Amino acid sequence: MKNKLKLGVLVSGGGSNLQAIIDNIEAGRLDAQISIVISNNADAFSLQRCRNHNVPAIVVDHRDYTSRNDFDRHLIDVLRSYDVELVVMAGFMRILTKSFLAAFPMRIMNIHPALLPAFPGLHVQKQALDYGVRFSGCTVHFADGGVDTGPIIIQAVVPVFDEDNEERLAARILQEEHKIYSRAIQWYAENRLEVQGRKVLLKGNRGGDIRAQHNPPLSE
Numbered sequence: 001m002k003n004k005l006k007l008g009v010l011v012s013g014g015g016s017n018l019q020a021i022i023d024n025i026e027a028g029r030l031d032a033q034i035s036i037v038i039s040n041n042a043d044a045f046s047l048q049r050c051r052n053h054n055v056p057a058i059v060v061d062h063r064d065y066t067s068r069n070d071f072d073r074h075l076i077d078v079l080r081s082y083d084v085e086l087v088v089m090a091g092f093m094r095i096l097t098k099s100f101l102a103a104f105p106m107r108i109m110n111i112h113p114a115l116l117p118a119f120p121g122l123h124v125q126k127q128a129l130d131y132g133v134r135f136s137g138c139t140v141h142f143a144d145g146g147v148d149t150g151p152i153i154i155q156a157v158v159p160v161f162d163e164d165n166e167e168r169l170a171a172r173i174l175q176e177e178h179k180i181y182s183r184a185i186q187w188y189a190e191n192r193l194e195v196q197g198r199k200v201l202l203k204g205n206r207g208g209d210i211r212a213q214h215n216p217p218l219s220e
């Protein structure tokens with residue numbers, strides 16, 4: 001039997017994306033195993049989720065390290081000691097150094113709650129609401145040297161409504177995050193992702209029914 005893809009998941013907070021990955025693995029929808037979860041925050045609810053599902057997890061607190069490089073070097077050592085093949089950033093609130101990226105070239109995925117390249121960085125639901133966009137969404141991409149700039153694997157679009165606040169929009173986006181992250185990881189596990197410059201091709205993509213959406217609807 002083929003070995004399962006070994007994931008190292010980096011978290012800082014609540015971990016609903018981590019939970020979705022765990023659930024998809026347990027349900028047999030994602031052919032991977034979580035070798036280690038690393039949290040830079042000892043209070044992260046993600047750690048409780050790991051305990052609930054017998055997923056190995058450790059805390060590596062960035063404040064215990066004198067520099068970003070030292071912190072990242074330690075992360076690399078831990079991930080390598082668990083033979084991690086794909087690093088999955090799931091709400092990890094630290095920026096990775098060049099040496100970390102070099103240690104896992106095109107083997108680090110991130111999820112971002114906006115339709116990149118719009119609204120990179122933090123507080124992105126507020127950015128989207130303040131801008132007045134009619135659609136937002138989420139993006140799974142490979143990490144590169146920039147903030148939320150790497151090659152895009154999959155995006156999901158959600159509508160933005162007049163009565164939305166940050167919380168409602170974030171919840172609508174999160175629902176989609178939980179679907180697309182596991183799918184991107186599954187494609188990676190199946191060796192179907194081919195990076196060509198900025199583009200990520202999905203090998204064997206059969207297309208499907210992808211339609212334009214309008215908000216407000218054209219029927220108005």
Ligand code: GRF
Pocket residue numbers: 013014015016017018090091092111112113174177
């Ligand atoms: C998600 O919105 C993710 O896109 C962003 O941080 C949030 C993490 O949420 N990078 P959770 O910890 O997975 O619930």
